[in-house]
Amino acid sequence: MLRFILQRLAVLIPTFFGITLAAFIFIHLIPGDPIEVMAGERGVSPEKHAELMHAFGLDQPLWKQYLDYIWQLLHGDLGKSFVTKQPVIEEFFKLFPATVELALSALIFAIIIGIPAGIIAAVKRGSVFDHSLMTLSLTGFSMPLFWWALLLIVFFSGNLGWTPVSGRISVLYYFDSVTGFMLIDSWLSGQPGAFKSAASHLILPTIALGTIPLATFARQTRSAMLETMGEDFIKTARAKGLSPFRVTVVHAFRNALIPIITVIGLSVGVLLGGAILTETIFSWPGIGKWMVDSIFRRDYAVVQGGLILIATMVIAVNLTVDVLYGLIDPRIRKKGH
Amino acid sequence: MSMQSPNSKSEKIQSALMAVLSGFWYEFKQNRGALYGLIFVTILAFVAIFADLVAPFSPIEQYRDFLKLPPIWVEGGNWDFILGTDALGRDQLSRIIHGSRYSFYIGFIVIFFCLTIGIFLGLVAAFNKGYVDTFIMRLMDIILAFPSLLMALALVAILGPSLENAMIAIAVVYIPHFVRLTRAQALSELGKDYVSSSKTMGASSARLMFINVLPNCMAPLIVQATMSFSSAILDAAALGFLGMGAQPPTPEWGTMLADSRQYITSDPWLMGIPGLFILVTVLSINLIGDGLRDALDPKMKSNK
Numbered sequence: 001m002l003r004f005i006l007q008r009l010a011v012l013i014p015t016f017f018g019i020t021l022a023a024f025i026f027i028h029l030i031p032g033d034p035i036e037v038m039a040g041e042r043g044v045s046p047e048k049h050a051e052l053m054h055a056f057g058l059d060q061p062l063w064k065q066y067l068d069y070i071w072q073l074l075h076g077d078l079g080k081s082f083v084t085k086q087p088v089i090e091e092f093f094k095l096f097p098a099t100v101e102l103a104l105s106a107l108i109f110a111i112i113i114g115i116p117a118g119i120i121a122a123v124k125r126g127s128v129f130d131h132s133l134m135t136l137s138l139t140g141f142s143m144p145l146f147w148w149a150l151l152l153i154v155f156f157s158g159n160l161g162w163t164p165v166s167g168r169i170s171v172l173y174y175f176d177s178v179t180g181f182m183l184i185d186s187w188l189s190g191q192p193g194a195f196k197s198a199a200s201h202l203i204l205p206t207i208a209l210g211t212i213p214l215a216t217f218a219r220q221t222r223s224a225m226l227e228t229m230g231e232d233f234i235k236t237a238r239a240k241g242l243s244p245f246r247v248t249v250v251h252a253f254r255n256a257l258i259p260i261i262t263v264i265g266l267s268v269g270v271l272l273g274g275a276i277l278t279e280t281i282f283s284w285p286g287i288g289k290w291m292v293d294s295i296f297r298r299d300y301a302v303v304q305g306g307l308i309l310i311a312t313m314v315i316a317v318n319l320t321v322d323v324l325y326g327l328i329d330p331r332i333r334k335k336g337h
Numbered sequence: 338m339s340m341q342s343p344n345s346k347s348e349k350i351q352s353a354l355m356a357v358l359s360g361f362w363y364e365f366k367q368n369r370g371a372l373y374g375l376i377f378v379t380i381l382a383f384v385a386i387f388a389d390l391v392a393p394f395s396p397i398e399q400y401r402d403f404l405k406l407p408p409i410w411v412e413g414g415n416w417d418f419i420l421g422t423d424a425l426g427r428d429q430l431s432r433i434i435h436g437s438r439y440s441f442y443i444g445f446i447v448i449f450f451c452l453t454i455g456i457f458l459g460l461v462a463a464f465n466k467g468y469v470d471t472f473i474m475r476l477m478d479i480i481l482a483f484p485s486l487l488m489a490l491a492l493v494a495i496l497g498p499s500l501e502n503a504m505i506a507i508a509v510v511y512i513p514h515f516v517r518l519t520r521a522q523a524l525s526e527l528g529k530d531y532v533s534s535s536k537t538m539g540a541s542s543a544r545l546m547f548i549n550v551l552p553n554c555m556a557p558l559i560v561q562a563t564m565s566f567s568s569a570i571l572d573a574a575a576l577g578f579l580g581m582g583a584q585p586p587t588p589e590w591g592t593m594l595a596d597s598r599q600y601i602t603s604d605p606w607l608m609g610i611p612g613l614f615i616l617v618t619v620l621s622i623n624l625i626g627d628g629l630r631d632a633l634d635p636k637m638k639s640n641k
Contacts, residue, residue, distance in 0.1 A: 018475060142619040147594060150608055314483070
């Protein structure tokens with residue numbers, strides 16, 4: 001098993017360096033140099049310009065700049081934001097929990113509704129439930145996320161007045177961050193109403209972000225279940241007189257898990273991408289909004305660092321999914337690589 | 338070899354083609370959703386092509402006397418402006434009609450780049466095991482590591498916000514899926530007898546790639562292209578919504594949505610209508626994709 005993990009890790013190393021190179025080249029493809037961008041309309045004198053170029057190491061040849069960047073990166077330094085002058089990595093980890101909180105709750109929302117719905121649709125194949133679920137899930141899959149988020153706001157916040165429109169918690173509450181997860185922190189703070197406020201802020205972004213993964217999970221679960229339920233071992237299990245529940249959940253579902261885990265793993269990229277729109281619309285202070293704001297502010301140090309951190313996370317998740325495969329299905333890890 | 342006149346040979350090919358097409362059509366129309374999707378997309382395509390004739394007004398003409406007029410089914414609607422007018426007094430229906438052009442334009446351009454570049458790289462990778470293959474596939478892994486919308490946003494930030502740059506960015510982000518799919522399909526075809534016999538007969542590798550192997554890889558690629566067509570419309574609309582796609586006053590649906598954002602509580606139909614059109618268009622194309630998959634590849638049949 002360890003060998004299997006190490007092999008997978010070895011493949012990722014060139015990918016990781018490729019990611020850093022891609023992010024690095026991105027920033028250098030931008031017309032004009034960063035100093036001019038930072039100076040903006042005010043402009044900058046030639047002497048000052050040369051001085052700043054030197055201070056940021058921008059007068060070095062490109063390959064040297066890249067190697068320096070990698071060297072700093074390997075020491076956990078991604079440079080400083082042009083705008084806030086804060087280290088990029090610190091800003092990232094300050095905002096990261098907000099995105100994780102939102103992405104996790106969207107993922108849980110999608111799993112607890114999508115997977116059972118997919119199983120029921122497969123068991124009751126051809127029924128009204130099956131047909132409506134498939135139509136609904138294709139609709140969810142085709143939904144423009146930003147429009148869906150706005151509809152939710154209009155209906156639940158505007159017409160019904162049930163939920164707040166933006167942010168993570170009402171301004172009435174203030175407490176120090178312990179875990180970075182607003183739900184847990186508000187609970188720990190013990191202030192009456194704080195938890196309720198945090199939860200009500202989380203509901204709409206969760207539904208908005210979770211809808212597309214939910215639709216994907218339901219469809220994938222249904223088709224994976226239908227495939228395994230046609231297999232001989234299911235007939236055997238039925239013939240042995242096992243209860244339908246046991247046959248469905250223990251025998252069929254367990255064998256349908258691989259494609260289901262694949263889509264769950266793939267949805268992490270979808271969630272991070274969706275977080276860009278969801279966080280922007282709900283003013284959720286996470287890394288998605290941070291990246292969009294930085295792109296608009298032309299804060300290239302942040303864009304570069306953020307791209308690397310996010311892409312690294314995506315490949316780390318893919319590695320985890322690969323390892324999970326190996327755990328679930330011994331054939332995969334033994335298939336002599 | 339039998340001696341056939343060229344005429345009867347081409348007739349034979351034609352009738353075989355007809356048989357394949359009618360078989361395909363039979364399978365496709367079994368899927369009722371796909372049929373509805375096709376009907377909607379056909380009507381929309383017609384409207385897009387003849388937008389200048391169909392649309393009652395110009396999409397950018399501002400009627401200052403009719404600002405934010407509601408659609409006719411809402412109180413205060415006006416039959417001159419069936420879907421109402423926007424904050425600048427432009428006719429919504431005409432903007433929607435002209436906007437449909439952009440959706441098709443985006444979809445077709447993105448798919449064109451994905452298919453040409455994706456198929457080429459995929460075939461090259463499959464036919465050149467070793468360094469070339471590894472290099473291409475690692476490159477694709479790198480692109481895939483970035484969430485697609487984020488990557489597209491960053492690319493547009495570099496290239497400058499415009500509809501054309503948004504399409505390039507979206508195509509770049511989608512290409513890896515086409516490369517992977519083509520490569521996997523080509524690899525499974527390469528071991529088959531017809532490829533080895535063609536090789537024995539001295540076919541060049543270009544002939545092997547494009548004439549022998551490629552046609553047998555097309556079915557899943559067509560399905561993938563359909564699904565990417567709809568995703569491209571969604572992503573371009575998202576970029577337009579973020580201000581990084583089509584620029585005003587272009588009547589692109591995502592940009593229209595972004596313009597109407599400040600009126601979501603006072604005049605919700607302003608954002609409701611373009612969004613609904615995006616949803617129905619994307620849904621229809623996805624339904625067609627489902628139908629194509631059932632018809633082209635019985636193995637992948639979605640267990641109906």
